[in-house]
Amino acid sequence: MKTRAAVAHQAGKPLTIETVDLEGPRAGEVLVEIKATGVCHTDEFTLSGADPEGMFPAILGHEGAGIVVDVGPGVTSVKKGDHVIPLYTPECRQCEYCLNPKTNLCQAIRSTQGQGLMPDGSSRFSLDGKPVLHYMGTSTFSNFTVLPEIAVAKIREDAPFDKVCYIGCGVTTGIGAVIWTAKVEPGSKVVVFGLGGIGLNVIQGARLAGADMIVGVDLNPAREAMARKFGMTHFVNPAEVGGDLVPYLVSLTKGGADYSFECIGNVQVMRQALECCHKGWGTSVIIGVAPAGAEISTRPFQLVTGRNWRGSAFGGARGRTDVPKIVDWYMEGKIDIDSLITHTMPLEKINDAFELMHRGESIRSVVVY
């Protein structure tokens, strides 16, 4: 079949809207009509050329929602007409990782996914007879996409696609990092670095977890109002702190953060996020994705004296199990998604979403097909 898609032909160049060829689903795969997709900073990261796994031409996008329109042989867990959210972290429920409660990082299809291919090693997308690569196993910047059955979460049918698509990455990543990765306890002091599409969801998660103090750190003063609405109690703009940010935050939190979260992808900030944690027990969670070649550093003494450094992918969520629950939380009014979706646009205007992000004007842009 033919499908409209935004194609990334080259790093650093705008996406181009094209009609591409899409092969139907093979065994264990499903064809999904994407109804809406968010644009995450990770899409911009890969498009910029900073992703060591970035390959072109590809169809980016990993924060979608849609409807199953066809299934390949052997598919049993979803059927035509089901509403689904694509999962860049699948859940096969069989691999060594899925069977270990300590991780959500299903590895069943990770190696082919990282090469922009379906699990059988081929691409379903092509243009003028030449293959176009998948991205993060999802390629939601295409109106129709093919996914492995283990990479879709079935969701309730009354959930609006143009809102719950954000659960496909940002919402789950931010809230999940608080409740599943860090397991923040009531009364905690939390510091969040970067108040964009992820950091604001960390703030929302910290409020849900019952944190007492939620400090937000961002260079963009326009982030303060939205962050306060989501539960931030103190705002810090590093550009306005005279001197070193770390002692400032340690003093503000009266000894250091119980938990900090880096939601930017900046290795210098990652160090600050670790070092502002409380001696003896503070835990810092890296969520931000850093460019190829970047490395983190700190004095090992920071860890010897009880600070913990960890990371979180997709908020520690097991997609097929946890994503439908988060959709329920949204539908029950327990979490806010609507306020964070600051812009919507048709696929033809998708490059505007990247411009708005660069200018710091959007929290989340959502493309509606």
Ligand code: NAD
């Ligand atoms: P975003 O662009 O919406 O937000 C980033 C925020 O950081 C902005 O508000 C910006 O003003 C702020 N910022 C930039 N530099 C700063 C600095 N030096 N100090 C303080 N604030 C600064 O991006 P996003 O969509 O929220 O994504 C954030 C990061 O999380 C990205 O690196 C993205 O790739 C990553 N991410 C990771 C996962 C995961 O599973 N680990 C999932 C989604 C996104």
Ligand code: AHE
């Ligand atoms: N490809 C990059 C790393 C990108 C990365 O860390 N991706 C996150 C999700 S970001 C979503 O917005 C993730 O889940 N990583 C786990 C995984 O297995 O990819 C690189 O550095 O090579």
Ligand code: ZN
């Ligand atoms: Zn993302």
